[in-house]
Amino acid sequence: MALMAGLRVPARALLRSGCWLRGAALAGAEAAAGLGAGVRRFGSQRVLVEPDPAAGVAVVKLKSPPVNSLSLELLTELVISLEKLDNDKTFRGIVLTSDLCGVFSAGLDLTELCGRSPAHYAEYWRALQELWLRLYLSGLVSVAAVNGASPAGGCLLCLSCDYRVLADSPSCVIGPNETRLGIVAPFWFKDCMVNTVGHRAAEQALQLGTLFPPAEALRVGLVDQVVPEDQVQSTALAAMARWLAIPDHARQLTKSMMRKPTADRLAKHREADVQSFVSFVSRDSIQKALQTYLEKLKQKG
Ligand SMILES: CCCC/C=C/CC(=O)SCCNC(=O)CCNC(=O)[C@H](O)C(C)(C)COP(=O)(O)OP(=O)(O)OC[C@H]1O[C@@H](n2cnc3c(N)ncnc32)[C@H](O)[C@@H]1OP(=O)(O)O
Numbered sequence: 001m002a003l004m005a006g007l008r009v010p011a012r013a014l015l016r017s018g019c020w021l022r023g024a025a026l027a028g029a030e031a032a033a034g035l036g037a038g039v040r041r042f043g044s045q046r047v048l049v050e051p052d053p054a055a056g057v058a059v060v061k062l063k064s065p066p067v068n069s070l071s072l073e074l075l076t077e078l079v080i081s082l083e084k085l086d087n088d089k090t091f092r093g094i095v096l097t098s099d100l101c102g103v104f105s106a107g108l109d110l111t112e113l114c115g116r117s118p119a120h121y122a123e124y125w126r127a128l129q130e131l132w133l134r135l136y137l138s139g140l141v142s143v144a145a146v147n148g149a150s151p152a153g154g155c156l157l158c159l160s161c162d163y164r165v166l167a168d169s170p171s172c173v174i175g176p177n178e179t180r181l182g183i184v185a186p187f188w189f190k191d192c193m194v195n196t197v198g199h200r201a202a203e204q205a206l207q208l209g210t211l212f213p214p215a216e217a218l219r220v221g222l223v224d225q226v227v228p229e230d231q232v233q234s235t236a237l238a239a240m241a242r243w244l245a246i247p248d249h250a251r252q253l254t255k256s257m258m259r260k261p262t263a264d265r266l267a268k269h270r271e272a273d274v275q276s277f278v279s280f281v282s283r284d285s286i287q288k289a290l291q292t293y294l295e296k297l298k299q300k301g
Contacts (some may be wrong), residue, residue: 060081104150143165147229181289188266
């Protein structure tokens, strides 16, 4: 383990994909995009917010090493940041990205789903629902700058945004791989997939647990653009400018018209969805499958 800024970070996470070497190039690209030195950042321990008030845009970076898995803490901090930005009239759009190299988000934190109490599972699922509803229905334009692998819950975050830009790298796979773990995506994740790629492609991807490489993700419509890794954020900001050219009230009403029926399917039955998750995840067979998967992940490392 290496100690960085008070965080215990596995050395291999820092060395992943030549992160240190690429840092300078990415900082250059950020500066070119107007987000370099001099910008006052805010946020929390796991969510970094880089505001550009003149542009009305904030870049929201997940920074929960080693893989931005969606722990209860990360979910909570992200909800708080989004709520703050949603309520601040300075901002009209967010770019959601990762501060880590090679990983956008590893999806749900599997340690939150293993060997915990029913009360913990319920609290965790409520936090996930809250994040999804907030992001999916946000009045802000949301662009995902997907600069790393984005399986399962990571893919859900991307699908909840209005537009997706993916880095063109073999490690940047994205998709709903839940069935490969022996678990089942919630119906609202399924709905997001269907709304984005259509019923047939969603059904195939969900049943097979497909993780799409960039070219395939673009072909199926899971992402909107694939660009070289060092251009992901600048491309996301360029896309943002196109979306911000539309008057907010018209775009927001249209977004709500498109998305509210999907969100309402969860919003109207949140507690039943929580209870259904708790009873599913508490099953012995599911606990065993999750533990086996986690152990395999750890052995790989
Ligand atoms: C019960 C119903 C729920 C339905 C919904 C489920 C949605 C989900 O999101 S389920 C989670 C699905 N996620 C995955 O399958 C991703 C698993 N992770 C990976 O494939 C890889 O870690 C990666 C491609 C994201 C990154 O690979 P990399 O080589 O850079 O890192 P690793 O060495 O694999 O991992 C480092 C470290 O992190 C731990 N870890 C990875 N993913 C998770 C996770 N999702 N939750 C908790 N912990 C995770 C991994 O075990 C390593 O830990 P150690 O350093 O302790 O060995």
